[in-house]
Amino acid sequence: MKQFYLIVLLLTIVSLSGFSQRFEGGVLVGLNASQVDGDNYSGYHKPGVALGGFVQTNLSRTVYAGMELKFAQKGSRNIDSLATDGQIKYIMRLNYVDLPVYLGIRTSERISLLVGMSPGYLISGREYNDYGKLTEQDQKAFSEFDLQGLLGFRFQFTKRLFVDLRGAYSVLPIRKQKGDPLWYWKSNQFNNLLSTTVLYRLDF
Template sequence: MKRILLLGILSWLFFNVQAQRFEGGLVGGLNASQVDGDFTTGYHKPGVSFGGYVQTDLSMRFYAGAEIKYNQKGSRKNPDRETQDQEKYIMRLGYMDVPVYLGIRTSESISFIAGASVGYLMHSGEWENHGPFPEEDERPFNNFDFQALLGSRWQINDRLKVELRIAYSFLPIRDLPGDIYWYWWDDQYNNVISTSLYYRLGK
């Protein structure tokens, strides 16, 4: 009886999934990032992102999706010859992110998305003029990054689409003591602008 019930549930799930409009594929792109709360300003830290996505239509106008991808974030300050500022600083952060989102189509080729993402910190590091930060100056980052996201998409053809997305941490990625002179906030937050290309696999 249990086997029959299990088979029935699996069959129902299979046919229910087949009845929906699911698509999946690959996603890759470039990031421009900064960390709000450090002494740098501007989206000067480049990075890459790549992974996969799955998406389903909720109606003709609305859809939902999820991704899993590797994302490079952080911040960067280069020496400025004009101001004679010789200070250099690089923060490199690598996350495995899982964004989920809802989308709305405003035309056949344009849509907008909103959602949230959770990321697990896979590696981190900070550098200055003389190399990596000394161990006694290192401050640990939080293991997880929780971000809100907004974006817009353009459908190029049946398989390709381009997306412009902004994502911002709504919980700090690192808590800092207030007496460290090079930070102007007590906490730090990832701030990322990304451009991505989506390629649909399958029929």
């Protein structure tokens, strides 16, 4: 984990020094609606927050490159009234440090198309059922690394205020199925995320 934070710090320093006077940045806050493909539930029923900062630079009049460093909550939640193998409650809580890197393509003065990749490091992963946290027998480890492709739109409301609408999906499994399926888990699992984020540009 210390190595990951060191890499993030070095990437940030290199990026800022490379941008020189041409970069801009600020803070961001958002809401995530997530699910995990590969469990026995469907729907974006797990809410979460996203908090962090961003930097970006113009590559041309219509294209810019950006990078973010943020804390992001993901996971899965069963809100069905029907039990699965006698279990009604299921919650998967995943906390990540994400480092999205993206290109923005301006389609008009106020709208941009975003496309990129978002590597992430798992800080914690926990699961709960009707009786609390899952036992060690049922709990299976998640991968520490997540890599998501992202696609979205950015809307500019003022000189400083922007809103992003994005979808992101894991390229690699966050957990591989081994052995017989469990009551909450049927196959390899992938993060599936929809997010709305507000970005506020600061002067440096």
